[in-house]
Amino acid sequence: MTAVSPTQQSLTSADVAYLLGASFGPGTGVRDAGPLTGGGYATVWWALLDDGRRVVLKLAPSAETPLLRYERGLCAAEDRYFRLVAERAPQVPVPTVLWHGTDPAYGEWLVTELLPGRSLFDLAEAGGAVDDGPARYDLGVALAALHQVTGDRFGYDGGRAAGATWRAAFTAMLDELLADAADWDVRLPVTPQRLHELLGRHADVLDEVRRPALLHFDCWDGNVLAAPDGDGRLRLCGLVDGERFLYGDPLLDLVSPRLFQRVEDDPEHPLLRGYQATAPRPLVLDGSARRRLAFYRLHLYLLMTVEMPSRGMTAQSHPGRYAQLTALLDEEVAALASG
DSSP states (O other): OOOSSTTSOOOOHHHHHHHHHHHHOTTOOEEEEEEOOSOSSSEEEEEEETTSOEEEEEEOOOTTSOOOGGGTTHHHHHHHHHHHHHHHOTTSOOOOEEEEEEETTTEEEEEEEOOSSEEHHHHHHHOSOOOOHHHHHHHHHHHHHHTTOBOSSEEOSTTSSEESSHHHHHHHHHHHHHHHHHHHTOOOSSOHHHHHHHHHHTHHHHHTOOSOEEEOOOOSGGGEEEEEOTTSOEEEEEEOOOTTOEEEOGGGGGTGGGTTSOGGGOTTSHHHHHHHHHOSSOOOOOHHHHHHHHHHHHHHHHHHHHTTGGGTOOTTTOHHHHHHHHHHHHHHHHHHHHO
């Protein structure tokens, strides 16, 4: 497989067979294998082993590949996340980790079971009148369960941006992205000074977050797997790509599932109904929550803009993406500026 992004290593079927043999023993046979597309960070393949197991092999970027600051150690982070969820929130469908290892020639890789279903993104791309409401309701239920797990810090683990308070951790997360933007010479529609001014103005709403809840963070449609149940209704059967997890405000996890939209504008959306039905405390989308959601969308759009060069994209090569993200950032900055 030829790499699509500079962070992705090229793999062949022979490479996959070697890595799976290194994972499970030299007698491991691979009946079939192929690349999984949709992501732009790691190299991901599925494989059918001789013993009938279906697995996913995820190969991290090589050690010398330039990455964003928060992307350091993501392969190990995904291993920790899946194991943590399996232990602390076992009702949430995440893949079982089968192997996590390193190799001098290939670097770091992770092997998990292959979950059933297709991503909501792929199902939408395939067309057809499929009602994904039940699966999105299930996603809300799953997120409510994840958010009951409490960490011992806010922000990321592994020596990345973190803090004793949510305000400190979130500020550190934004500062790391701003430093990445400077390193990669990414032009942003908001200056660091303006961003810190807005953070200072609205610091009170960030300080309302007192418990570091476990967050998936990256529950966009490409990472949410669903399949029809016995009645033909599309139901959640997996959450994948958990390497970007962190601890913080549960509201942060409601941004990616409603990518490029405002979740608070549709309070009857299945995602929110599922969340409200099972969360131990009501989800109140008041003025404070709306301001925090504006910050979290700003953070996501900033991240998606800053990561472009590391994925081989520029404002010139992908003008549509850059223009869309710039417009969305401008909207959130304006909303926060107006109070």
